[in-house]
Amino acid sequence: xxxxxxxxxxxxxxxxxxVKIECRSLxxxxxxxxxxxxxxxxxxxxxxxxxxxxxATYEQGVEKDKFLINHASLTLSTLTVTSAHPEDSxxxxxxxxxxxxxxxxxxxxxxxxTVL
Amino acid sequence: AQSVTQLGxxxxxxxxxxxxxxCNYSSSVPPYLFWYVxxxxxxxxxxxxxxxxxxxxxxxxxxxxxxxxxxTSFHLTKPSAHMSDAxxxxxxxxxxxxxxxxxxxxxxxxxx
Numbered sequence: 136x137x138x139x140x141x142x143x144x145x146x147x148x149x150x151x152x153x154v155k156i157e158c159r160s161l162x163x164x165x166x167x168x169x170x171x172x173x174x175x176x177x178x179x180x181x182x183x184x185x186x187x188x189x190x191a192t193y194e195q196g197v198e199k200d201k202f203l204i205n206h207a208s209l210t211l212s213t214l215t216v217t218s219a220h221p222e223d224s225x226x227x228x229x230x231x232x233x234x235x236x237x238x239x240x241x242x243x244x245x246x247x248x249t250v251l
Numbered sequence: 252a253q254s255v256t257q258l259g260x261x262x263x264x265x266x267x268x269x270x271x272x273x274c275n276y277s278s279s280v281p282p283y284l285f286w287y288v289x290x291x292x293x294x295x296x297x298x299x300x301x302x303x304x305x306x307x308x309x310x311x312x313x314x315x316x317x318x319x320x321x322x323t324s325f326h327l328t329k330p331s332a333h334m335s336d337a338x339x340x341x342x343x344x345x346x347x348x349x350x351x352x353x354x355x356x357x358x359x360x361x362x363x
Contacts (some may be wrong), residue, residue, distance in 0.1 A: 178355045242294035
């Protein structure tokens, strides 16, 4: 099956710094990538949908200036948490769908962000 | 509007017993349906998917699910639970293949 890789898998940073998380589709072209946030023992909360070469579509309540998403190529999307604060600590998961459907999501391994 | 309901946030079964995880959906069009499994500190792994072919779908690790349009359900089953099945399970619906809606998840505990 298709492989999606996230990096880093775990990052610890100081409050006020910015952190970038990468999501790569290793063996397919991902026309659409999704970014999720997951709190402990809860479901995935969709943050934004990004299509290659265009601006991301953010879900209601997600600050687009706080969570910058870039989908510069068909194999790479990045999520940058700007001026991180402890409340941004969470598990962030990306997923990608292949061009042509029928719509299966391939998930990255997730990135755990801890803001001190 | 599309939504997914997973009844029972926690399910416990004995090792060797039947596993039944419930999922009901609402969708304005015949959807694609998925079950994903998540182990601690990992991403989601696809167990199986329904894409309008056979209504009984077989997945990995002995899991299967049956699409019942009349009941708008897509329950996940496994005849005999194994300790390694303990994980979080998510049902998801995709009406068009481009947007995905997840249930709140069911945590499966397997008792030895």
